[in-house]
Amino acid sequence: MPTARLLVGPALRRVVGTRATVWVETSGPALVRVGTPDGAGGEATTFTAFDHHYALVVVEGLTPGRATPYQVFLDDEQVWPEPESKFPPSMIHTRREDDPDVRLIFGSCRETTQHATARKLPPDALDAYSRRLMAAYRAGPDGTDPDWPDLIVLLGDQVYADQTSPTVRKLLRRRRRRTVGAPADQVVSFDEYTKLYLESWRDPEIRWLLSTVPSVMIFDDHEIIDDWNTSTPWRAEVHSQPWWPERIASGLASYWVYQHLGNLDPDEIAADPVYAKVMAAEDATSVLREFGQRVDAEAIGYDAALGAGTAPADAAVPGRYQWSYAVDLGRTRLVVLDNRCSRVLDKTHRAMLPPTEWSWFTDQVHGDYDHLVVGSSLPWLLPPGIHHLESWNERLADSDRPRVAEYSERLRRALDLEHWGAFRRSFDALAQVFARLGSGTPGQPGDRVGTGPAYPPPASISVLSGDVHHSYVARARFDTAIATPVHQLTCSPIHNQIPAPMRPLLRLGWWRGPSVAARALARTAGVRRPSVRWRRLDGPYFGNAVSTLRHDGRSAEVTIEGTSAEGTLHTVARRSLTG
Incomplete structure (x- = not known):
């Protein structure tokens, strides 16, 4: 043995x-x-x-x-x-080196199947996909399968630290030593986090799928806590909790071990400073605990420096760890962004990414490829009515009038107004990057897009997202015509569900009347018109789902598949992205 x-x-x-x-x-x-x-x-x-x-x-x-x-x-x-x-x-x-065709499977928000013992959930879409892949398991004469997926892209909420299953809650109740004040039904320590991954990834179908199809991942909020880093007041409030230091250190350390470490390619593993320290230590407990604490402290310290006007001129933070990463597959470039940990929350500098990481991103998207795919746990393009509401709320939450700011902050948390629309500086910057890439226009001074050789526009630009517990396809329209079609592809949840009362509100967010009203409301707060417009092509679909993005040469197509009551997949949307 x-x-x-x-x-x-x-x-x-x-x-x-x-x-x-x-x-x-x-x-x-x-x-x-x-x-x-x-x-x-x-x-x-x-x-x-x-x-x-x-x-x-x-x-x-x-x-x-x-x-x-x-x-x-x-x-x-x-x-x-x-x-x-x-x-x-x-x-x-x-x-094969000369193979330009790529198949990406993507989705987000997967509660363990044990949650079905506490509440009724539709069948797990990733389980259903795994069973179908097993049934179709085959190989061609050269040992390859033309329909075999190249990569699974999991876009957040792979585990739920704040919404645990009956099994994990029972384990927590049996624990004698827990951090003072720790929530009774939420995980806090690293060991408790390991139970979440053990429960989720030992699902037999998932275990087989992950053993035979490559995967990359990025966190969203529930790996740590709901609304993680939504604002400066939120951060101050949660940091006052006695259990928070262990929660954030354990959450980030366990994410590094279970998810992020596998995102690195063989050369990046050897160069990763945390991996080197971990492998050199006889026991890496203190290394990972210090790492988790430091990463959170760096974000807070940088925000404080911005607010005080003492941040470095080039925005560099020595040694700051980066969760965002890039993957090349054939003629497809995938860039996955950290939408949570490294946010800039200072009200005059709010941004999804700090400046150095934004510069890294613009470097990555400039290059010779056919298709650009940006992985963002939070959708860039929401239903327009909700987008305008988020931009309005961001402006009022940053008001100098205390009562207005306090009410707006409460509304932000109650309605989860924390997506790209609530970080308008980043929303507009991303639109500008896509417009320049799609038109082949060199970058502006100080913008690292276009500072190298000129490349032709890509055949497609797709933003893959999750979080919002429904699936849809939307196309962006820019003020000036560009050669490259730009789409928002949202697939969520893999195994969860949205409360029934929320569904009509999300549908209304796409309607012209409510969107115009929300835009007018945003205008009263001085919010300028977005630099891009968009319209829904498919959805919204509210069931559990998994999606496939196919790149065949310079053509692109997305398919969204939902689960039936029997646990099988059926197509709910199929859309050409380059037609």
């Missing part, structure tokens, strides 16, 4: 050329080895933190353009595939 057991995983995270990364959690320290029948493989020793054990193995020597089964060994004992498993073998699919 092996000295350690496989607790979570294996999760196939990144496949880059002839290399891949495989993430695991084990029950004890071990040497983790991943091998294939044709001799490709890799190994890594586990690192220990908070009495838990993890490894990220870089597999090398894979054959391009093939599907290769793999095995996982702990101290030379095979632990995956499991004996007598009824699931298809886990495979690593590599791409």
Whole structure:
């Protein structure tokens, strides 16, 4: 018997050329080895933190353009595939260098299936997708499947720290030692966070899916707490809670271990400063605890420096950790943005990203590719009526009149008015970036878009989002015609549901009459007209769903699939994005 057991995983995270990364959690320290029948493989020793054990193995020597089964060994004992498993073998699919076609699966907001024991939820869309992939499991003569997804993009709320299942709540009640004042039904410590991931990722269909299709992820608010970093008053209020320091440090540390570490490609892993410290430590508990505390403190400190006028002229924050990342697949570039942790909340500088990270983003989107995909946990384009309401609320919440600001802040939290429309500086900046990319116009002085070689406009620009618990497709219209179609593609939830009373309000947000009224309200507060207009093409769809974005050469198409009562998928929308 092996000295350690496989607790979570294996999760196939990144496949880059002839290399891949495989993430695991084990029950004890071990040497983790991943091998294939044709001799490709890799190994890594586990690192220990908070009495838990993890490894990220870089597999090398894979054959391009093939599907290769793999095995996982702990101290030379095979632990995956499991004996007598009824699931298809886990495979690593590599791409051919000249293959321009890309399949991205995306969605957000997945509560564990155990929530169904507490309240009725529609069937899990990712479970349904996994079952369908198993049923269609096949490989062509060269070991590849033309319809096999290249990547799963999970856009936030992969776990819910503040809305736990009956199983986790029972565990919390049995705990004798918890932080003073800790909410009885919410996780706070790192160990409690591990129970969320164990519960969610050991779902058999999900475990198989993550073992055989690469995935990348980004957090939204529920990985930490509802409305995370919505405003400066919110931040001050939550920081007054005695349990918050442990919650934010544990939430960010566990996110780094379970989600972000797998977003890095093999070269980025070696260069990541946190990974280097973790691997050098005999016990990385203090390393990760300090890391979680520091990341939150950096955001607060930068906001304070902005408010005091003492921020560095170039907005640089030495050593500041970046959660945003970029992925290239064929002729598709995916840039996934942190919409939560690094927000600038100072009222005169409110922004989704700090200036240095925005410069990084504009660097990433300037290049030679056919399709640009921006991953944003929060939709850039909401129903117009709601967008105008958010912009109005942002202006009043920043009022110098205390009563107006206080009332507007309460309204902001009650209605979750915290999307790009509530960060108008960032909303307009993103529109300007897309307009310049779509027209091939060089960037303005000080804007790093266009400072390198000139490239032709991409065939499509798509913003993938979740959060809002309904799915839709919208197209942006700019003041001047551009060559590239720009779409908002929202798919949410994977496994959750929106309260029934909210559905009519979201539908009304797309209607012209309410939108005009909301725009007039925003105008009374001095909010200027948005630099882009948009209209809904498909949706809103309120059931559980998963979506596929297909890039075939320079054509692009999105398909939204919902779940039936029987737990199967059916198409609710299909839209060409380049027609």
